[in-house]
Amino acid sequence: MNYCTLNISQEKRRVNKMKNCLVVADPNKCIGCRTCEAACGIAHSGGDFFNTNVSKINFNPRLNVIKTAKVSAPVQCRQCEDAPCGKACPVNAISNENGYVSVNKDVCVGCKICMLACPFGAIELASQYRDGEVVDQKGLKMSEEGNPTVNGKGRVVANKCDLCQDRDGGPACIEVCPTKSLKLVTYDDNNNIVEKKDDDEREVS
Known part of the structure; x- marks a missing residue:
């Protein structure tokens, strides 16, 4: 188990003590590579993805990366x-x-x-x-x-998205993201992030 997986497992145990948790993306770090999308599809494929007939693979990612001219981020x-x-x-x-x-x-x-x-x-x-x-x-x-x-x-x-509940390492998308733009947070954590962003925008304006 590598350092990244260990961290995700520890984070997963922490947030599971709370009522709600979710995966959030930092659009400033996301490069729209869709690695998270591929990892999600593989994690939920229900079989040996690389050694099975493609027609028999359940490849349905539970998130979709949206890209615009200025920003990209997964929708989940x-x-x-x-x-x-x-x-x-x-x-x-x-x-x-x-x-x-x-x-x-x-x-x-x-x-x-x-x-x-x-x-x-x-x-x-x-x-x-x-x-x-x-x-x-x-x-x-x-x-x-x-x-x-x-x-x-x-x-x-x-x-x-089901937060990869059956996966020991936690959400596969977080583990593979090359820019670390995804993270698992509690609902309270997310609310604090949103409030801080609103405060920062008010200060700028």
Whole structure:
């Protein structure tokens, strides 16, 4: 375990004692290289990414790097305490437990309402995989016996940052960022950062 991984693990243990934590990016350091995006996709691929047929890999990053002429930064879930996406979900597939917002993909119906409700644009739809295969969507076509059958379309579900909860080293995006523009903070830490930035801007103006 290298120094970077050790630090992330220690930081993860610290923030898990709090109700909420999130990954924040410093746009002044981000170079838009999308290394974080690639690391996220690999961390959630569910298999040996480099030794498996590409068509059988679940490569769906849970963050997206946005680049403009002046700034670049990843867009990812803010782990809202009072999550609008969870409130909007008609089937209660989204909940805030253990300090982060999670999606129950077995319950999600891919209706896109959470995407519209998220104020940060941090949710997308992605194909659901099981055992290396895209899960078929059922329920839109009935068999002669009256049972839901495969309609020829892959099942899609809400896809968002889960802070790499199942990864020992913490969020993969933080570990690989070459400019250290990403960090894991508590909700209180983030509020303090925002308040300091507002104060600095007021002093300049």
